[in-house]
Amino acid sequence: MEVMHMADLLIDIVDVHKRYKVEKGPSVNALNGVSLSIKRNEFVCVVGPSGCGKTTLLNIIAGLESYDSGSVTMHGQPIIGPGPERGVIFQQYALFPWMTVEKNIEYGLKFIRKRDADGNEVRFTAEEKRELAHHYIKMVNLSGFENSYPKALSGGMKQRVAIARAYALNPEVLLMDEPFGALDAQTRAQLQEDLLRTWEKEKKTVFFITHDVDEAVLLASKVVIMSARPGQIKEIVDIDLPYPRTQATKMDETFMRYKNYIWDTVYKMYLEIPK
């Protein structure tokens, strides 16, 4: 058991309960006593069958949803709403279709203040915003598409814009809700690698939801397995594979062992769900 230093602790989720009321029918127990500690720069992947409450958990950390009891804190402060220190990336990209790639990436900067030389809080100038946008467009390999509208981009490119948009705000944690779920296998593999390279370069804490056990083991330093009805954490598996990882890591024997173990656990739970 490794000792966790308080300084390393970024997000602390303690005994969180959440029920949804459903019209005509019993309420759904989405989260039933979920506790999870996320350390700085950790890459956490959450897997589990549909209805296990993983998206609810992400929304709660994002501050987009409330919970019934328990506590969710970041740096020891309770999370009471969304904030730019927590960037969210959605499966459906959520790019603003009337804004160009550049404007999409600049948009969030409007809500951020930085400190100037005298320590005063100031807004970014238009020039600074553009520079930042261009920096992150380059980071996700989309140079040349600054003035394109989202409709002209492929799914993979859209998600890269969304990642650049989140990165541009320099959040402490990235919350990713099945970000590659809608992409074809090759694009997904490439984006996984891109995300790993970016994460290795600009370390961030990542909370990543996926259905894909392969993806979870490839990316995560820690895989959280959740069970459905009620949504609970079943097991947490530390992935002891060195970074940098590539698609070739999937051939590694240790990788296979992790993958088979997690897959079995998830599939057994899936079979137990009454259908």
Add this chain to the structure above:
Amino acid sequence: MDATTPLSPKKRARKLKDFSDGSKRMRYTLMTISIIGGFLLWYFITLIPTINTFLASPKQVLRALVSESAADGRYLKDITISLQRVLIGFGLAFVCSIPIAFLMGWYPKVRNLVEPWIQFMRTIPPIALIPLVILAMGLGEPPKYTIIFVAAFLVMVVTIYQGVKEVDKTLIRAAYTFGASDKDLFVDIVIPASFPYILVGARLGMAASLTTLIAAELTGTTFGLGARIQGAQQFMDTSIVLLGIITIGVIGFVLDKILLFVEKKLTGWK
């Protein structure tokens, strides 16, 4: 037949039904044929005397166009006055429907207060309001504006309100995660996201304005295309009737094309 016999080149795989519009050249050729063919058909059936008593020939309509637009300028005056009514009624409706639709989309309380009335009014043909409107406003211009206003307003408010309500919720959540306030959300997300609906609403509202124009001009007036058609019927002057009908069609076509152009310019991102 021997199973190994190769298929002859003629027996290709069945071609799937083509749902595209076809090539540009084919489209324009067929459109031209259709228009010329239509005029020819019209011309030939009006050669039958019994039909010509109620349907003027293209030549007669053309002659009516020349005499109407020349002499005392009656034709131009009719067009101007009708256009004025349509544009004023439509313009007022456009200006009023946008804020009301946004209020309904944004505030559930406003929606619940207003929606039953809008849904109820929508089922009533604007013509049915004419007697009431005449009693209330007399025979001047205001009753015409009012009838057109009602027709266009209802169509537009419903369309725009649907747009506001159906703004992609993921976009709203995305803006929230950046720290957008409700005001930012409204200005930065809801308004641009509903833009396409505003333009669709405007086109539907414009069509509703034109179709209601004739009804509006039944409220005691001597000028306007609707009134002119009505008047010409009394004298069995079918060339004037047809001229009026075609003119309304052309005006509608041109106005719609203008709005379509604006839509393309403003929502090219779609």
